[in-house]
Amino acid sequence: MKVTICGAGRTGHLNAVLFKQNPGIEVSVLTSSAPVAERWARGNDLWQAETRDDRVLNARPDYVGTSPSEALANADIVVITQPAQARPALMRDIARHLPKDRNVYVGAIPGFCGFDWLAAKALAGQDNVVIWGMKDVPHIAFDLIAGKRVRMGGAKAELFVALHRRESAASGAALVAMLNRLYEAPVTLLKDYLEITLTPGNALMHPAVLYALIGPGAPFENAPFNEPLCWWSDCPQAGAELLEACDAENQAIRRASEARLGIDLSSVKPLQQELIEAYGDQIADDRTMYTLLRTNRAYAGIRAPLVANPHGRGLVIDRESRAFHEDIAFGQALLVSMAGRLDVPVPAIAKTYRWARDYHGGLAGGAPDYVPTDWPEAA
Numbered sequence: 133m134k135v136t137i138c139g140a141g142r143t144g145h146l147n148a149v150l151f152k153q154n155p156g157i158e159v160s161v162l163t164s165s166a167p168v169a170e171r172w173a174r175g176n177d178l179w180q181a182e183t184r185d186d187r188v189l190n191a192r193p194d195y196v197g198t199s200p201s202e203a204l205a206n207a208d209i210v211v212i213t214q215p216a217q218a219r220p221a222l223m224r225d226i227a228r229h230l231p232k233d234r235n236v237y238v239g240a241i242p243g244f245c246g247f248d249w250l251a252a253k254a255l256a257g258q259d260n261v262v263i264w265g266m267k268d269v270p271h272i273a274f275d276l277i278a279g280k281r282v283r284m285g286g287a288k289a290e291l292f293v294a295l296h297r298r299e300s301a302a303s304g305a306a307l308v309a310m311l312n313r314l315y316e317a318p319v320t321l322l323k324d325y326l327e328i329t330l331t332p333g334n335a336l337m338h339p340a341v342l343y344a345l346i347g348p349g350a351p352f353e354n355a356p357f358n359e360p361l362c363w364w365s366d367c368p369q370a371g372a373e374l375l376e377a378c379d380a381e382n383q384a385i386r387r388a389s390e391a392r393l394g395i396d397l398s399s400v401k402p403l404q405q406e407l408i409e410a411y412g413d414q415i416a417d418d419r420t421m422y423t424l425l426r427t428n429r430a431y432a433g434i435r436a437p438l439v440a441n442p443h444g445r446g447l448v449i450d451r452e453s454r455a456f457h458e459d460i461a462f463g464q465a466l467l468v469s470m471a472g473r474l475d476v477p478v479p480a481i482a483k484t485y486r487w488a489r490d491y492h493g494g495l496a497g498g499a500p501d502y503v504p505t506d507w508p509e510a511a
Contacts, residue, residue: 133310134158136203138222139213140168140196142273143241145282147211149181150271151314152191160195162203162226164218168279172196180281188281196279200229209237209310215454216245216462220502223254230261237307239264239293244333245462248296248325250502262303263296267328268410270315274434286414286430291315292399294322324395330386332403335463336378338363338455339484341436344371346449347487356446360438364431372422377480379403385467388474392508451492460488461495469499473508 135151137144140163151159163169171177178190195203204210204226214222219240230236238255240247243265251263272285293311295304304321311319322328341363346352350370379402386400401409407428408418416427425431437453449455464485471478489495504510 133208133313134160134206135314136160136162136207136210137213138162138203138210138226139218140165140278141213141215142276142282143269144211144213145179145276145278146181146271146273146284147213147241147314148193149179149189149191149282152193153189154313157314159191159193160203160207161193161197162200163196163198165278166198169197171279177280179279182281182283184284184286200226204229204231207231207236209307210239212238212240212247215458216247216500217454217457219245219247219250220254220500223250227254227258230255230258232258232260235260235262235303235306237262237264237303237310239266239307241266241270242268242333243294243325243328244331244335245458246329246466246500246503248294248329249504249507250500252296252298253502262299262307264293264299264307265325265328267292267294267322267331268333270317272430272434283433285432285434286411286428288317288410289412290410291317291319292322292327293319294325294328296325322399324397326389326393326395327397327399329466330382330389330397330400332379332382332400332406333463334455334459335467336382336403336481337375338459339464339488340375340378341367341371342449342455343484343487344368344374345436346491347484356441356444356448357438358446360447361436362432363434363436364425364428365433366436367422367425369422372420372425374480374484375403376421378478378484381471381476381478381481382467384476385471385474385478388476389470389508392474451494456488456492456495460485460492462500464488465497465499466503469503470507 148159151157181189247265255261271287273282275283308319386397390397411430414429417423437450438447439450441448
């Protein structure tokens with residue numbers, strides 16, 4: 133089985149190493165990084181993944197390069213790990229290079245930000261392509277040295293995937309069989325792709341913490357950070373409380389979607405429950421959102437995106453971070469748009485979204501242009 137991974141970042145690197153631990157798996161990595169491709173082409177360097185118990189897994193992908201035609205030749209399954217803001221251009225680049233003589237399974241990990249809608253628009257007319265997404269990343273990955281090594285954090289106990297509504301039950305069974313060859317955790321097929329789109333995750337989590345750190349009245353609104361800090365083990369109480377408010381509004385979008393579309397989205401659980409089920413005994417204290425975030429060992433060591441303050445001492449939030457360009461410009465924008473179409477008030481999500489766009493100053497407004505204009509009426 134040939135797997136093509138699009139993206140050589142943290143998740144792409146880790147998946148490439150893990151997939152190559154399995155016999156009979158060919159792995160190609162399509163990257164936009166010429167240095168990463170050139171390093172692979174120069175010799176026999178191994179890609180590494182450091183596990184939580186200090187083991188080092190080694191592997192050499194079969195191909196790492198910038199050519200879509202080479203990376204995608206004879207692919208059985210394509211795993212897109214690039215951030216949401218990079219996916220529209222990527223889908224345009226790879227569409228004509230996908231195999232046409234058999235089914236090829238094209239999916240995103242994670243599959244949020246309406247990937248099913250994006251892929252259906254980009255791959256219109258290519259009926260041999262099966263569109264899928266995974267609910268969340270199978271493992272936390274961090275401290276990447278591109279083309280060399282990455283650290284692996286906590287793993288999910290169970291993995292969930294969904295298909296675009298156009299796909300068949302047979303395609304779902306084939307997808308699950310392929311993914312069970314690649315991952316240790318069991319894979320479960322969800323009933324509707326909205327179960328992924330509305331799963332609480334980074335689009336709720338990162339903006340809430342940012343607002344509590346540097347938003348109106350926050351401790352670092354007008355002052356730089358003195359030292360690095362972690363997203364979750366240093367999460368402030370106010371961030372956890374705002375996250376709970378945003379999560380409650382996401383549940384309201386879920387209930388309204390169920391009522392309007394006549395579907396069951398009960399797998400979209402409140403965030404605290406999602407995290408407890410995903411990480412189990414890796415969480416030392418799950419009594420509240422605040423204690424859960426700060427004591428989840430799977431999240432330990434994941435640093436917030438800080439860079440040197442260009443105007444003086446200390447550190448400031450990196451405006452180039454995925455927290456802005458993915459979680460807010462795509463993730464939050466999509467939730468605000470869906471809520472508006474469903475007539476669901478989302479004051480906490482809208483507040484953080486408006487503030488983040490104003491703070492950043494360079495983010496586009498509105499939902500991604502691949503969201504169907506007639507949703508939910510024509511869903």
